[in-house]
Amino acid sequence: MGTNRRKFIKQLATGASGIIVGSKLNASTLSAKSYSRILGANDRIGVAIQGLGRRYGGFLEAILTKKNNIDLIYLCDVLKSQRDKAGAKVHKLSGKTPSLENDIRQIFDDADVDAIFMATPDHWHTPGACMAMQAGKHVYLEKPCSHNPHENELVVAFQQKYNKVVQMGNQQRSSLQSIEIIEEIHNGIIGVPYKAIAFYTNNRGEVPHQVETAPPEGLDWDLFQGPAPRRAYTHDTWNYNWHWYGWDYGTAEMGNNATHELDIARWALDVNYPEYVDVIAGKHQFIDDGWEMYDTMEATYRFSNNRVIQWDGSSRNGYSKYGRGRGTLIYGSKGSVMIDRGGYELYDLNGKLIKQHKSEGKEAGTALGGGGDLTTMHTINFFDAIRGKAELTSPIDVGAISQMLTHYANVAYRIGKGFEVDEKSGRIYDREAMGLWSREYEPGWEPKL
Numbered sequence: 309m310g311t312n313r314r315k316f317i318k319q320l321a322t323g324a325s326g327i328i329v330g331s332k333l334n335a336s337t338l339s340a341k342s343y344s345r346i347l348g349a350n351d352r353i354g355v356a357i358q359g360l361g362r363r364y365g366g367f368l369e370a371i372l373t374k375k376n377n378i379d380l381i382y383l384c385d386v387l388k389s390q391r392d393k394a395g396a397k398v399h400k401l402s403g404k405t406p407s408l409e410n411d412i413r414q415i416f417d418d419a420d421v422d423a424i425f426m427a428t429p430d431h432w433h434t435p436g437a438c439m440a441m442q443a444g445k446h447v448y449l450e451k452p453c454s455h456n457p458h459e460n461e462l463v464v465a466f467q468q469k470y471n472k473v474v475q476m477g478n479q480q481r482s483s484l485q486s487i488e489i490i491e492e493i494h495n496g497i498i499g500v501p502y503k504a505i506a507f508y509t510n511n512r513g514e515v516p517h518q519v520e521t522a523p524p525e526g527l528d529w530d531l532f533q534g535p536a537p538r539r540a541y542t543h544d545t546w547n548y549n550w551h552w553y554g555w556d557y558g559t560a561e562m563g564n565n566a567t568h569e570l571d572i573a574r575w576a577l578d579v580n581y582p583e584y585v586d587v588i589a590g591k592h593q594f595i596d597d598g599w600e601m602y603d604t605m606e607a608t609y610r611f612s613n614n615r616v617i618q619w620d621g622s623s624r625n626g627y628s629k630y631g632r633g634r635g636t637l638i639y640g641s642k643g644s645v646m647i648d649r650g651g652y653e654l655y656d657l658n659g660k661l662i663k664q665h666k667s668e669g670k671e672a673g674t675a676l677g678g679g680g681d682l683t684t685m686h687t688i689n690f691f692d693a694i695r696g697k698a699e700l701t702s703p704i705d706v707g708a709i710s711q712m713l714t715h716y717a718n719v720a721y722r723i724g725k726g727f728e729v730d731e732k733s734g735r736i737y738d739r740e741a742m743g744l745w746s747r748e749y750e751p752g753w754e755p756k757l
Contacts, residue, residue: 351695354420356382358412358436359427360394362548363450366680367425370687372402378691381421384409387546388526410528412436416443423473423694426450429550430564431557434459435535438755441470448690450477452563453707457715457734458746460708462755467704469757473694476707478571479686485651485665487701490576497654498640501577504617505637506569508561511626515552517598518542535753552599555722555747560601561623562714565634571702571710572636572647573617580709581734582609582617585716586726593624607717612731619717649682709734719744 355371357364360383371378380398383406385391391408399405409415412424416439423446426436434454437447453476454460467474480486493501523529523541530538532546536556550557551564558564574580589605607619620629630637635648643662646653651666669681692698712734719741720726727738736742 352377352379353422353691353694354379354381354418355423355425356380356384356406356409356412356415356421357394357425357427358384358415359425359429359432359450360385360387360390361427363427364394364425365397366683367427367448367687368398368401370684370691372398376688376691379420380404380406381418382407382409382415384412384415386410386528386531387524411531413439416440416445422446423448423690427477429532429557430559431455431536432534434463435753435755437463437474438466441466441472441474444470444472446473446690446694448475448477448687449704451567451707451711452559452714453477453704453711454715455559455563456745456747457712457719457736459755460712460715462757464705464708465757466755473690473700474704475686475690475693475700476702476704476711477683477686478568478702478707478710479682480568480572480649481575481702481707482686482689483649483651483667483682484685485667486572486647488665489645489647489652489654490572493576493638493640493645494578497643498638498645499642501638501640502615503639504573504577505620505630505639506566506573506617506635507620507630507637508565508569508634509622509626509628509630510565510624510633512603512624514594514597515549515599516544518545518553533750535749537748537750549598552601554600558601559714560718560721561603561621562605562607562619562717563711566607566619566621566714566717567711569634569636570617570619570713571707573638574710574713576636576638576645576647577611577615577617579611579613579615579617581712581731582611582716582729583731584608584610584726584728585713585720587717587720589717589721599624602721605717605721607713607720609713609716617713649680 355378370376371380383391383394395405395408415421424440425448426433427450428436430452433449433452437449440447454463519542520540521543524546527546529541545553587605587607589602591599591602592604603623605621609617632648635646638645643656653661654663656662689698689701693700722744723740727736727741729736
């Protein structure tokens with residue numbers, strides 16, 4: 309049954325022109341249970357979610373809405389309490405409890421699973437996505453799509469080799485308002501766009517210092533580390549603070565949040581790789597706490613066509629200089645546009661508002677986790693692309709270019725200087741910077757084509 313279904317889904321994923329109208333699977337080859345699961349609905353997609361922390365709930369509306377014809381088969385997490393909590397939540401919402409699994413590798417062999425949602429810590433994203441593609445699965449890959457520039461190239465290479473549908477989880481790409489105004493920008497509504505300021509402001513508090521201790525009850529610490537080199541557990545690593553405890557697991561605020569706004573900036577300016585990158589960054593709040601990254605960063609990306617993107621990120625000082633927590637401001641020769649998850653505002657050269665389009669829905673902004681209409685739309689787009697009914701709004705080869713901007717900034721911060729970039733290949737000319745192109749892996753975990 310699984311093989312037949314996967315062949316059918318593969319046919320659907322070849323494109324809208326390849327959809328088979330009125331096709332039926334041979335019931336004689338299926339078990340009664342399997343056949344009932346797809347009876348009258350041959351395009352049913354079986355999915356698993358890996359990572360059941362703050363983000364996974366954003367996928368549930370699209371997955372559990374009956375008309376979308378999705379079968380949530382597995383919930384997977386390395387922490388037992390999160391598996392149990394997620395199982396109870398899904399049962400309450402749908403009346404069904406998916407199978408609960410500790411190790412995603414145990415799911416890959418199940419032919420009924422067509423797609424994997426990956427909402428793990430950053431260091432798992434590319435290795436997990438590559439394993440999934442090797443196993444024949446489509447992937448919804450949360451941002452950041454990679455932990456470092458090397459993985460950024462790898463995840464695209466795997467997608468091209470295995471020809472799977474891979475949607476990057478930068479959900480604003482599915483915003484109807486963002487799509488609308490960026491098309492208008494490209495058509496000249498603000499003249500020649502020349503500069504974008506992408507920004508993020510939050511008031512994150514103090515972070516405890518790491519203290520070696522036993523892992524929380526029910527946490528598979530070895531599996532949490534996965535591709536990362538093994539070390540002893542330190543409090544309070546697993547509960548979000550892995551973002552700020554060194555570079556083994558997280559990608560700092562650039563990978564955590566800048567991904568979204570930098571993607572909008574790059575899209576609006578219609579640019580790819582920059583020619584030069586430089587940053588000013590440091591840790592300026594709660595100087596003596598356990599936070600090991602910068603908490604404030606200004607990054608500048610210069611492009612060959614006299615266009616520039618600036619990043620203005622403040623993780624732990626809540627002063628809102630732009631009047632909102634996050635967004636992207638685009639400057640043009642004839643006006644400017646403010647774009648965020650709620651819509652856009654178009655201004656003339658005098659700063660007068662001449663047009664706005666706000667979304668009726670709501671997507672989480674600076675709050676932890678969340679979801680909303682954009683995540684739901686982005687997820688549905690992923691399903692439609694698997695079925696061959698739509699183009700992906702954020703295919704991995706496009707998303708990965710935006711992700712590279714975050715990696716450049718992190719590398720520049722870590723080596724303490726800016727550098728030139730090959731605008732065609734994305735490679736860095738500086739030898740010291742290239743020393744951070746990849747990372748150390750636990751033996752056997754580095755993805756290999």
